[in-house]
Amino acid sequence: MLYNIHETKGGPMKDYINKTIEDIKRQVGNEQVLLGLSGGVDSAVCAALISKAIPNQLVCIFVDHGFMRKNEAKDVISVFGNKDLKLIAVDASERFLKKLEGVTDPEKKRKIIGAEFVEVFNDEALKLGRIKFLAQGTIRSDVVESGDGKSATIKSHHNVGGLPEKMGFTGLVEPLRALYKDQVREVGKLLGLPDSITQRQPFPGPGLAIxxxxxxxxxxxxxxxxxxxxxxxxxxxxxxxxxxxxxxxxxxxxxxxxxxxxxxxxxxxxxxxxxxxxxxxxxxxxxxxxxxxxxxxxxxxxxxxxxxxxxxxxxxxxxxxxx
Known part of the structure; x- marks a missing residue:
């Protein structure tokens, strides 16, 4: 695994980790899981949790859409390009910029970026052969702001909305869906992730585009x-x-x-x-x-x-x- 994950101590988040690990093992079995890795807190903690549950079964794809902060794409590759983790890095910046040419509406931006991400992700996933499970770092606030049937939709989130049908996956792994950001950081710390990852500021999936x-x-x-x-x-x-x-x-x-x-x-x-x-x-x-x-x-x-x-x-x- 990418990080040296140590034994966790007591508390509700430890219980959450242990239960989630068992859930992932039960859901995935011996199959591989594909994750879109951004280098942000959510996807990093998601990767650490899945890796702990099913070592050597996780494949990560990093799509550089061209909307990241200065030096961030290089940093992601540097941190996660470890031989113990299969990382596929794709520079799709020109492709995304062309799709967004002339678009000014923020909801349209989010939806176009989300759709294009799926297309790029799918293109790379097809090269890997059959992988049944897709993982996402969806957290509770993403679900609330996108509308969960109980709350009004505030804004669309690029990683909320269920299983992408076009990609051919049969299962969706979302180990952080019930957690808020502060809880995600705590889980990451308990899993042994460094502060440079767990304390990183939130950065939206569409990046600088929004x-x-x-x-x-x-x-x-x-x-x-x-x-x-x-x-x-x-x-x-x-x-x-x-x-x-x-x-x-x-x-x-x-x-x-x-x-x-x-x-x-x-x-x-x-x-x-x-x-x-x-x-x-x-x-x-x-x-x-x-x-x-x-x-x-x-x-x-x-x-x-x-x-x-x-x-x-x-x-x-x-x-x-x-x-």
Whole structure:
């Protein structure tokens, strides 16, 4: 297995792990399981839990859709490209960008990305031969926000909706479906995953595509990637960090003055929240000196951004992500 998974100690999450391991063994038997690995908390913990239940039966496919944060695709391959784990990495960034050309509606973006992910995933899965089971890192908040029959649909989630019929799988393995984010992190820690994985900030499946308001272009992606990296770099210097923080490239353009010349660039929004379970959140009160430094760096170092604003909306009424 990828990580040295140690014996867990007492508590309800240990009981959950033990029960889930038995459930997976009973469901899967000697069959292989295929998992789409993003490197985020949910898919990583999902992989660790399944690997503990059925060693050497898990195959992971990492689809780089081109909407990841700076250096993230390289980091995923570096961390998970271990000889003990079969990892298949696919660069499909051009394919996804072409599909999203001219699309501005956030729900359409999510659905297109979800559908295209299935197509790319299926293309790779077919090369592997017959694998009966598909695994997903679906967690409880995904189900709630997508509508579970009891709650109104808030937004679509790319990994919620049942078994993809076109892919030919006969079983779906979702070991985290009953857990919220804080519980997923606890399970990951109990399974021996490092803090660099378990404490990683949530990152949506559609990635930066839903952190760009309006249409998506390579230029905008590069712009947001760099600005987000600067933002996270400065926040990481603080002793007390927000639970989640990221940049959003709005579709609004404003006049600015950079290097003595008039410019007309995009407005970048900074989002930072404090939360326990990610179902409710307050905006994080970041020191003004830090915000000033971030704004100064971004407007000086990232071409095309002329103004930086800070989002002070809680959840509810807003969701954490803008789209």
């Amino acid at each position: 952190r760009i308001i309006g249409d998506i272009t390579k230029e905008k992606l590069d712009m947001l990637r760099e600005a987000d990296y600067i933002y996270r770099e400065e926040i990481d210097k603080l002793k007390k960090k927000p639970d989640q923080y990221f940049a959003v490239l709005t579709n609004t353009r404003t006049v600015g003055v950079q290097k003595g010349e008039r410019t007309y660039g995009y407005v970048l929004a900074l989002r930072a929240v404090e939360t326990v379970d990610f179902m409710k959140a307050n905006y994080a009160q970041i020191p003004h000196s830090t915000l000033a430094k971030i704004s100064e760096r971004i407007t000086e170092e990232v071409k095309g951004i002329t103004r930086v604003v800070f989002d002070i909306t809680g959840k509810p009424p807003a969701t954490i992500e803008w789209e």
